[in-house]
Amino acid sequence: MPEEVSRRDFLNRLGVTIGAAAASAGSLVVPTPAEAQQSFQAKGKVPTTPYKTGHMTFFTGPAAVLGEPSYKGHILAAEEINAQGGLLGKRKIETVKADEAAGTDANVKELRRMKLSEKIDCFTGVISSGNTPALGPVAEELKTLTLFTDGCTDFLFEKAVPNPHYVFRVTNIQSADGVMAAIAASMAWPKVTKIAHIHPDYSYGRNAFDHFNIAMKKLSGNIQVVSEAWPKLGTTEFTAHITKTISAKPDLLFTSVWGGDYIALYKQALRYDLFKKMKVATTLAFGVVPQAIGKDHPAGVVAGVHANYHFLYPAGNRWLPNAQFVKKYYDRWKEYPTFESEGAYTALHMLRVAVEKANQLVGGWPDDQAIIAMLEGLMYAAPAGYTYIRPDNHQGYKDALTGFLVNSPDYAFPVWDLKRVITVPIRSITAPPGYPKGEPTTTYKWIEETWPKSA
Amino acid sequence: MDTLLTQILNSLFYASILFLIACGLSLVYGVMRIVNMAHGSLYAVGAYVAAWAVGLVASYLHVSLLLVLLLIGAAAAALAGALLEPTLLRPLYQRPEEYQLLMTFGLLLILEDLMRMVWGPYPLTASALSEFFPSISVLGATYPGYNIFVIVVGGAAAVGLWAFIYRTRFGILLRATSQNMRMASALGVDVKRIYVQAFTIGCLMAGLGGAVVMPLSGAVLGMGVDALILAFVVVVIGGLGSLEGALVGALIVGAVRTLGIMYFAEIELAVLYLIAAVVLFLRPAGLFGRA
Numbered sequence: 087m088p089e090e091v092s093r094r095d096f097l098n099r100l101g102v103t104i105g106a107a108a109a110s111a112g113s114l115v116v117p118t119p120a121e122a123q124q125s126f127q128a129k130g131k132v133p134t135t136p137y138k139t140g141h142m143t144f145f146t147g148p149a150a151v152l153g154e155p156s157y158k159g160h161i162l163a164a165e166e167i168n169a170q171g172g173l174l175g176k177r178k179i180e181t182v183k184a185d186e187a188a189g190t191d192a193n194v195k196e197l198r199r200m201k202l203s204e205k206i207d208c209f210t211g212v213i214s215s216g217n218t219p220a221l222g223p224v225a226e227e228l229k230t231l232t233l234f235t236d237g238c239t240d241f242l243f244e245k246a247v248p249n250p251h252y253v254f255r256v257t258n259i260q261s262a263d264g265v266m267a268a269i270a271a272s273m274a275w276p277k278v279t280k281i282a283h284i285h286p287d288y289s290y291g292r293n294a295f296d297h298f299n300i301a302m303k304k305l306s307g308n309i310q311v312v313s314e315a316w317p318k319l320g321t322t323e324f325t326a327h328i329t330k331t332i333s334a335k336p337d338l339l340f341t342s343v344w345g346g347d348y349i350a351l352y353k354q355a356l357r358y359d360l361f362k363k364m365k366v367a368t369t370l371a372f373g374v375v376p377q378a379i380g381k382d383h384p385a386g387v388v389a390g391v392h393a394n395y396h397f398l399y400p401a402g403n404r405w406l407p408n409a410q411f412v413k414k415y416y417d418r419w420k421e422y423p424t425f426e427s428e429g430a431y432t433a434l435h436m437l438r439v440a441v442e443k444a445n446q447l448v449g450g451w452p453d454d455q456a457i458i459a460m461l462e463g464l465m466y467a468a469p470a471g472y473t474y475i476r477p478d479n480h481q482g483y484k485d486a487l488t489g490f491l492v493n494s495p496d497y498a499f500p501v502w503d504l505k506r507v508i509t510v511p512i513r514s515i516t517a518p519p520g521y522p523k524g525e526p527t528t529t530y531k532w533i534e535e536t537w538p539k540s541a
Numbered sequence: 542m543d544t545l546l547t548q549i550l551n552s553l554f555y556a557s558i559l560f561l562i563a564c565g566l567s568l569v570y571g572v573m574r575i576v577n578m579a580h581g582s583l584y585a586v587g588a589y590v591a592a593w594a595v596g597l598v599a600s601y602l603h604v605s606l607l608l609v610l611l612l613i614g615a616a617a618a619a620l621a622g623a624l625l626e627p628t629l630l631r632p633l634y635q636r637p638e639e640y641q642l643l644m645t646f647g648l649l650l651i652l653e654d655l656m657r658m659v660w661g662p663y664p665l666t667a668s669a670l671s672e673f674f675p676s677i678s679v680l681g682a683t684y685p686g687y688n689i690f691v692i693v694v695g696g697a698a699a700v701g702l703w704a705f706i707y708r709t710r711f712g713i714l715l716r717a718t719s720q721n722m723r724m725a726s727a728l729g730v731d732v733k734r735i736y737v738q739a740f741t742i743g744c745l746m747a748g749l750g751g752a753v754v755m756p757l758s759g760a761v762l763g764m765g766v767d768a769l770i771l772a773f774v775v776v777v778i779g780g781l782g783s784l785e786g787a788l789v790g791a792l793i794v795g796a797v798r799t800l801g802i803m804y805f806a807e808i809e810l811a812v813l814y815l816i817a818a819v820v821l822f823l824r825p826a827g828l829f830g831r832a
Binding site for chain 2: 147151323326359375
């Protein structure tokens with residue numbers, strides 16, 4: 087008989103915070119982007135040759151709406167570091183870019199080419215969960231220091247690269263998306279039982295479906311999946327999916343459709359009055375550049391950000407790294423950053439900090455082994471909050487978050503209701519180190535086996 | 542019952558869009574024996590130009606006037622067609638088909654990049670148009686008025702194209718050229734002119750398709766490639782080069798896809814290709830194709 091607890095106790099146990107002051111630093115001393123750089127003095131003789139990074143992301147096709155912000159975040163960080171003379175004040179960062187839309191096989195070839203003929207020192211970026219598991223093993227084989235900034239499938243470090251040495255990933259794990267949406271939905275609408283799903287038919291959609299359902303079962307008791315739709319990624323015609331969803335009369339629609347697809351989905355759903363007929367929770371409504379979503383989007387929807395980052399949070403001047411980042415990013419690109427921008431920006435700054443720490447230990451330019459040793463276990467005050475690299479699996483950990491959509495007169499597009507932002511420490515919703523691996527993901531198995539059922 | 546009716550309307554709606562894309566592809570092949578790989582990109586050009594034009598003047602004009610701007614999207618695609626045929630395709634007619642495929646595929650890549658350069662990486666939307674048509678109530682179900690408009694446009698396009706090809710002098714010349722280009726030429730038909738006109742009409746239909754779908758789905762990078770694949774499925778079923786085939790193919794694909802989504806959600810990805818495979822197996826030239 088599984089343990090039974092009240093939902094409120096359960097959420098408290100998970101460490102769920104709503105709209106409150108996250109990122110309470112305590113006594114931790116962690117470098118922030120601006121401060122750390124000014125006070126840094128490199129030890130020993132550092133060469134002045136450029137430090138070459140290869141940044142791969144989507145520049146063409148429908149996913150460019152995610153890829154462009156990723157590149158802009160990367161370039162902003164590179165420009166900041168170069169303004170200080172480069173890494174260790176000496177090595178300017180040069181970026182070779184590659185279009186991820188070329189396809190998985192071509193991307194693998196491109197990584198080899200960048201390493202072998204462009205002689206990149208570090209590989210960054212990558213958005214698709216279909217690509218990181220193919221690129222990860224190749225990066226290990228090429229001995230290329232790699233900082234993935236998305237492509238967040240659990241599969242990468244569970245199966246594709248189970249013992250990473252050169253490969254890291256700074257953004258949250260995919261399973262967090264479904265779990266966060268379930269937490270938000272069960273908190274906002276505790277009576278919901280009948281669930282409809284619309285997901286893109288590939289690994290990301292399947293992952294969101296599985297983790298939402300298992301978390302929802304634990305949080306809300308007996309839920310019932312009344313409708314499923316699996317459109318192809320890249321679909322912009324959802325009329326039949328919408329009609330099917332409405333005809334099943336669900337209490338809640340959960341969808342992980344993203345990018346241009348999501349824009350088409352919500353605009354068409356509006357015309358069928360779908361938002362009036364059910365609650366809606368998403369994993370990626372706010373994944374694209376903010377201005378891509380119109381103010382015609384109904385308020386109150388769970389507007390996911392891939393459980394990673396929204397530019398309004400942490401809000402105001404409460405968290406300096408974010409206030410600084412948003413301002414710099416806006417000044418540079420005349421738009422607001424997305425979670426992809428933040429991931430790419432943070433990756434490069436974490437690399438900088440690791441290089442600086444390694445330099446203090448060994449002097450001169452540290453080799454990759456020294457940089458890797460410093461990246462493992464690194465805690466960094468990123469715009470999104472503290473980001474920690476777990477040494478055992480090289481996965482970045484930070485508070486997972488989601489929020490509710492609101493239309494504010496301050497912005498030309500919908501934003502988060504700052505009073506209702508939900509944050510959860512990622513360790514509360516991800517399998518702990520060493521937990522026996524399982525299907526479809528270790529986290530799924532861990533939730534199924536260890537979470538109590540709330541009553 | 543309400544769901545059934547809504548889904549029938551959805552099928553017709555989807556078939557309308559598919560027909561607008563596929564009829565041009567089929568027409569161009571029927572007359573010129575060219576498989577235009579860039580056809581989907583002209584559909585995207587229609588969507589982007591319409592979204593851009595509407596965005597430019599949306600705040601000055603009444604919504605009903607904005608509808609007219611959708612024609613600008615179609616006109617832009619037609620203009621592109623009128624320029625592309627004489628410059629890029631005409632020199633290749635004497636060459637083997639591979640050259641034409643390579644040329645139009647290259648054109649696809651160039652157009653995709655051009656659209657990104659001109660309109661940037663983010664989707665353009667102009668949903669004021671779809672909001673303008675109120676949703677109507679059909680047997681208790683809500684149905685978007687704009688979708689009905691698209692169905693009407695698709696139907697009108699089918700009738701108009703049919704009348705044009707079977708009831709006008711130009712249509713006779715077009716069909717003559719399609720059946721035997723050398724003989725038509727020998728009889729004094731200006732084949733060059735017929736070619737550029739046929740290609741322009743094909744592009745016009747694609748551009749119109751992109752423009753009318755834009756208020757619902759936005760103009761997004763990559764939409765042209767997606768549309769091209771769907772158009773191929775339609776013409777494989779209907780028969781390449783046949784207008785009736787494009788219409789029947791679009792209706793079949795629209796209906797089967799809706800059925801698939803409704804009852805076999807798991808195989809939505811595969812269902813269209815399955816129909817195409819079955820048709821290819823039973824009638825390799827398609828339902829209305831000439832072998």
